[in-house]
Structures are given as structure tokens and as C-alpha cells.
Amino acid sequence: MLVLSGITVRYGPREVLRGVDVTVPRGEFLAVLGANGCGKSTLLRAAAGLEPVAEGTVTVDGRAGDPLALAMVFQQIHLVHRRTVLDNVCAGALGRLPLRHSLHPRLFPRELREEAMACLDRVGLADRAHDRADRLSGGQQQRVAVARALCQRPEVILADEPVSALDPAASEQVLALLTELAHQEGLAVVAVLHQPVLAARHADRVIGLRDGRVLLDGPPDQNLDILYQPALAESVS
Numbered sequence: 462m463l464v465l466s467g468i469t470v471r472y473g474p475r476e477v478l479r480g481v482d483v484t485v486p487r488g489e490f491l492a493v494l495g496a497n498g499c500g501k502s503t504l505l506r507a508a509a510g511l512e513p514v515a516e517g518t519v520t521v522d523g524r525a526g527d528p529l530a531l532a533m534v535f536q537q538i539h540l541v542h543r544r545t546v547l548d549n550v551c552a553g554a555l556g557r558l559p560l561r562h563s564l565h566p567r568l569f570p571r572e573l574r575e576e577a578m579a580c581l582d583r584v585g586l587a588d589r590a591h592d593r594a595d596r597l598s599g600g601q602q603q604r605v606a607v608a609r610a611l612c613q614r615p616e617v618i619l620a621d622e623p624v625s626a627l628d629p630a631a632s633e634q635v636l637a638l639l640t641e642l643a644h645q646e647g648l649a650v651v652a653v654l655h656q657p658v659l660a661a662r663h664a665d666r667v668i669g670l671r672d673g674r675v676l677l678d679g680p681p682d683q684n685l686d687i688l689y690q691p692a693l694a695e696s697v698s
């Protein structure tokens with residue numbers, strides 16, 4: 462279970478997250494929605510330990526400070542294009558391997574390559590393992606990025622707009638995959654989405670952020686318009 466408690470992030474005098482509380486049980490796919498600039502990416506980065514928090518705590522199954530428990534997936538996929546798909550997935554394990562393995566991919570141990578193959582199989586791309594990463598389509602590359610995250614053996618996957626660059630069919634595939642990882646593998650999955658209709662179709666629950674706060678938290682098929690309406694009196698809040 463991922464527990465974010467009282468997360469506050471400031472940039473200088475500006476408070477971009479204001480005491481955010483979110484709990485995500487294992488087995489759940491939570492979608493995070495909200496207008497541009499409301500703090501969604503900052504929340505994910507804070508959860509992953511990539512963003513210093515002014516106040517608040519992050520725990521995974523009761524433990525604090527275990528960055529390997531959380532794996533990130535991004536809109537910009539960040540594969541190493543000239544390396545094979547398999548090497549890219551193996552790289553997901555670098556955080557838990559001795560440093561020398563990062564120097565040359567041939568040093569990836571055989572057990573790791575087998576585990577990476579299993580992760581690729583999980584995302585339906587085992588047959589592309591030996592292709593160069595840049596030979597794959599965007600949707601396939603995003604599934605490789607999910608496989609790379611799995612190779613980290615995380616308990617939580619944090620995905621920031623994982624489908625914003627994908628066409629509708631590829632988006633469906635990636636979101637269905639994230640749902641499966643939650644429901645079948647028991648991961649806690651958190652994904653920032655910009656399309657309420659995709660959240661309604663795939664997520665178990667949504668939270669809506671507005672101006673650095675959780676404005677709504679509940680079933681994915683609720684009316685989310687309030688998140689995107691201009692503020693009536695922002696200065697009063």
C-alpha cells in the first residue's frame with residue numbers, strides 16, 4: 462500500500478502541493494486528474510522521492526525511504542534507442558545491481574536477462590526483445606518502458622501521462638496493461654491521465670487535484686468538470 466500523507470511541496474514562496482493525502486492499496490489502479498499546472502507531476506515525483514517535500518511522508522507497505530519500491534513511467538519514454546529492447550528492460554534492474562553492470566550490457570547476468578524476457582512477455586513483446594528500441598512504435602516503446610519498470614520489481618508503478626503521446630488503440634493497450642498489473646500482480650498503480658473518459662474506462666478510482674489540493678476522490682465515472690472550470694475566486698482559497 463502506498464500512503465502519501467500531508468505532502469506539501471514549495472518552490473520558493475509558491476506552494477504547489479498543499480497537504481495532499483492519498484492512500485493507494487495494492488491491487489488498485491488510481492487515476493490522477495486535474496488541469497495543467499495543478500500539481501499532478503509534482504505529486505508523482507514527490508512520491509518517487511524525486512522531489513524534495515517540505516512536509517509530509519511517503520510510505521510503501523509501511524516503509525519509508527525505499528526508492529526502489531516505486532517505479533516511474535513517463536510520457537517521454539526515455540529508452541536508449543541504439544540498444545536492444547531487452548537491454549533497455551534489463552536496465553530497470555540497475556538500481557538493485559552492483560555498479561559494474563551499468564558499464565556494459567554484456568555484463569548483465571543471464572538470470573537478469575531471463576527475468577527481463579519474462580517482463581517483456583508480460584507486456585506482450587517478447588518477440589521484439591532483440592530489435593533496436595527505436596524500431597518499435599510509440600505504443601510498443603511505452604510497453605517496453607512498463608516492462609523496464611517491472612524489471613525493477615516495484616510494489617508501486619507511478620505513470621505520468623503514459624498515454625498522452627499514443628493513438629487511441631495503443632492508449633487502450635497500455636492502460637489495460639496497467640490495470641492488469643494492478644489486478645493480477647497486486648501492484649499499486651497510479652497514473653496521471655488527461656482524459657476523464659479513459660480514467661472512467663480503466664481506473665478503479667480517481668482523485669482530482671486542483672490548485673495543489675485533492676478536490677475529489679472517488680469512483681472513476683463521476684462528473685469531473687469541476688476540475689477543469691476556471692476558478693471563481695482563486696484569491697479567496
Ligand SMILES: Nc1ncnc2c1ncn2[C@@H]1O[C@H](COP(=O)(O)OP(=O)(O)OP(=O)(O)O)[C@@H](O)[C@H]1O
Pocket residue numbers: 472477495496497498499500501502503504
Ligand atoms: N522546478 C520547478 N520550479 C518552480 N515551479 C515549478 C517547478 N516544477 C513545477 N513547478 C510549478 O508547480 C506547479 C505544478 O506543476 P506540475 O508539473 O506538477 O503540474 P501538472 O499538474 O503536472 O501539469 P501538466 O498537466 O501541465 O503536466 C506549476 O505551477 C508549475 O509551474
Ligand SMILES: [Mg+2]
Pocket residue numbers: 501502503621
Ligand atoms: Mg504534468
